[in-house]
Amino acid sequence: MCGIVGYLGPKxxxxxxxDGLQELEYRGYDSAGIAVISQGKLQHFKAVGKLENLRKKAxxxxxxxxxxxxxxxxWATHGKPTELNAHPHMGAFSYxxxxxxxxNYQELKKELESEGVRFVSQTDTETIVHLFERNIQKGLEPFEAFKETIRRLEGAYAILLISEAAPETIFFAKNGSPLLIAFDGDEVYFASSDTAVIGKAKEAYYLEDGEYGYAKPGEVKLFGPEGEKELHTQPLPSDKAMAQKEGYRFFMEKEIYEQSTVIGDTMLGRVLEDRVEFEELDPSLFEGIRSIKICACGTSYHAGLTGAYLLERLAKIPCQVEIASEFRYKEPLLTPDTLFIVISQSGETADTLEALKMAKRAGLKSLSICNVDNSSIVRESDATILTRAGIEKGVASTKAFATQVMVLWMLTLYLGQKHRTLAPETLAKELDAMRHTPRALLVEEKLHEKLHRLSKRYLHGHGFFFIGRDLFFPLALEGALKLKEISYLHAEGYPAGEMKHGPIALADAELFTIALMPKTLLYDKIKSNVEELSARDATILAISPEEFELADDFVRTKNGDHPMLEFFEMMVVTQLLALEISIRLGNDVDMPRNLAKSVTVE
Known part of the structure; x- marks a missing residue:
């Protein structure tokens, strides 16, 4: 959830x-801080709010x-966003x-307070530095004091600690939260994500849970539960051009426009002339599998719901989709003939990672769909399909969702081929549609201009309903989530057929209904549902290739030949609508309030 960086060297x-924190600011921007030890002395700076405030202070x-x-x-978890609660946290001589x-910080805090330690923040983190210093005062050498400190900690952590007791040394530990060590000659870098060190370091090591150690000039030592370990690095990419705005107003806008390109990367080498292939998958992964369970959070959950429709319809495999934060505590019944699929953009989503560990303990085979190689979820899974979306810096996900859905569609065809549930003509039709997806994702200037104009109507009212059927119900959920995330307006996604079972009571002229009306899937049914809302004076924005005379506003789509092409085109419309409404409201689209890109706490 938060982002951490470290550096050991002469620069x-x-x-x-x-610069590193700037790359990680999407992970949290309630406050920021730095601490430096040079010539044996510690100095620090902290600021509430965005990183620019810290730059000014320092x-x-x-x-x-x-x-x-x-x-x-x-990104605040314990304690409000204040300067006292901002990191780094200080003891008498350490940060x-x-x-x-x-x-278990409450228990540790009481223990330390009983010994006279005074806490100045409301955070769980402050216990770490006080534990360390107490161990130093008991006579332990600095590294032994650090080892004893992390031995007492329960929960998830990525920790960097510096101290006057060991100048020119950074102590580090990882358990459940991401951390890497990167190198450029004798210089050593630490970060939550490699985006913070690309262009500075040449190679990196991604820590596993339970690993810890220290770095000092000319020496980096790594330890695990079994003792000292070899540190095997891998090359880092050197180009960060894809992480820059390139003239767009916001990263989210840039990432919407990138979707037509990155979806091609997702398919590259996988969508062949007459079949789908995944070189990264061993066919034995699917032996004995009779059903699939998908587990994810947020946008990834919506992608999973979309995948379930495809898997059952085309691959004829029973599929359930679970919200990871609920799955963890429901005492689920898991059987070894179920393939457990987890979806996460970052690969660090805490609830999804824990759900994956539960499934593995129950003996299930696992497959992750992820955008970040070497992430915790990727390392924990039996197999992984990378989405290849590239760096996504906007907190509200766009291209990650598109590529997740594409991977699930490809996986459906792959399993349909394997299980021979797809007739040759059906497979050919699906592959042809798949190859046309990049074109369906192209953003036309006329469309964007129209949505910019229309957005003015939708700034005020008492809420939005996004409605759809079948595949377009998960898209309605995702469209509503995008709008909520960046505009702070209330929005709900609903199956269109459920409106008459309660929600239609809210219908009036101040209720805005975004109707997803595909030509290729249940058009007459959704049309009837929208007519019911129109009869009760709801304001209707219809998105469809078919003219709808009752719509107050209408966005015509072009792809009316295949449900998935309609899906992707309508997805772009809902993303752009949310973007333009948010911009009109004066919001920071890339950094919406109270949110973070990578949710690494439950």
């Missing part, structure tokens, strides 16, 4: 930390020469940054 440390600070430095950008949740 100007403030700039390295702030403008006159310089920190070149040998030393160690750590930084943090925060710590932490991503995750220390579940």
């Amino acid at each position: 100007e440390k403030k700039s390295i930390l702030l 403008a006159d600070f310089h920190s070149d020469g040998p030393g160690a430095a750590i930084g943090h950008t925060r 710590v940054v932490h991503n995750g949740i220390i579940e």
Whole structure:
């Protein structure tokens, strides 16, 4: 949820930390801070709000020469977004940054307070630095003091700690939250994600749960539960051009426009002339499988719902979809003939990761659909299909959703081929539609201009209903979520046939209904549902290739030959509508309030 960075080396440390935090700000932007130890002395700066506030505070600070430095950008979990609660947290002679949740911090805090330790923040993180310093005061050497500290911690954490007790040393530990070590010669970098070190470091090691160690000039030591370990690095990419706005107003806007390109990357080498192939999948993964359970959160959950319709209709495999945060606590009945599929953009979603671990303990085979290689979920899974969406910096997901749905569609055809549930002519039709998807995702200037004009009507009212049927019900959920996330307007996604079972009571001129009306799937049914709303004076925005005379506003789509082509085209319309409404309301589209890109706490 939060982002952490660290640096050990002779360069100007403030700039390295702030640049790294800038790349991680999507993970949290309630507050930020840095701490630097140079010439044996500690200095720190903290600021509430976005990183720019911290830059201003530290403008006159310089920190070149040998030393160690750590930084943090925060999404609040324990304690309000205040400067006191901002990281790094300080003891008498040490600083710590932490991503995750220390579940037993109340117990540890009481223990420390009984010994006279005074806490100044409301956070769980502060217990870490006080535990460390207490261990130092008991006579332990710094690294032994750090080991004893993490031994006492329960929960999820990625930790970086610096101390006057060990100048020019960074102590680190990982359990449940992401952390990597990167290298450029003798310089050592730490970060929650490789986006913070691309262009600075050349190679990296992605820590596994339970690993910890220290870095000091000329020496990096890594340990695990079994003792000291070899540190095997891998090359980092060097180009960050895809993470820049390139002239768009917001990253989200850029990422909507990128979808037609990245979907081609998703299909590359997988969608062949007469079949779908996944070189990364061993066919034995599917042996003995009689059903599929998909588990995910948020946007990824909506992708999973879409996939379930496809898997049951085309591959003829029973499929259930679970919200990961609920699945973890419902005492689910799991059988070994179920393939457990998890979906996560970041690969670090805490609830999804824990659900995956539950399934593995129950003996299920697992497959992850993820955008980030080497992430925790990827490493935990038996197999992975990478979505290849590229870096997605807008907190509200767009291209990650598109590529997740595409992977599920491809997986459906792959399993349909394997189980021979697809007639040759059906497979050919699906493959042809799949190859036309990049064109369906192209954003036409006329469409964007129209949605910009229409958005003015939809700034006020008492709510939105996004309605659809079949595949378009999950898209309605996703459209409503996008609008909620960035406009802060109330919106709900509903199956169109359920409107008469209660929600239609809300219908009036101030209720805005976004109707997804595909020509190829249950058009007459959805038309009837929308007519019922129109008769009760609801304001209707219809999205369809078929003219609808009762619509107050109408967006004509072009792809009326295949449900999935209609799905992707309507997806773009709902994304652009949410974008334009949010911009008109003056919101920060890329960094909506109270949200973070990677949800690494439950």
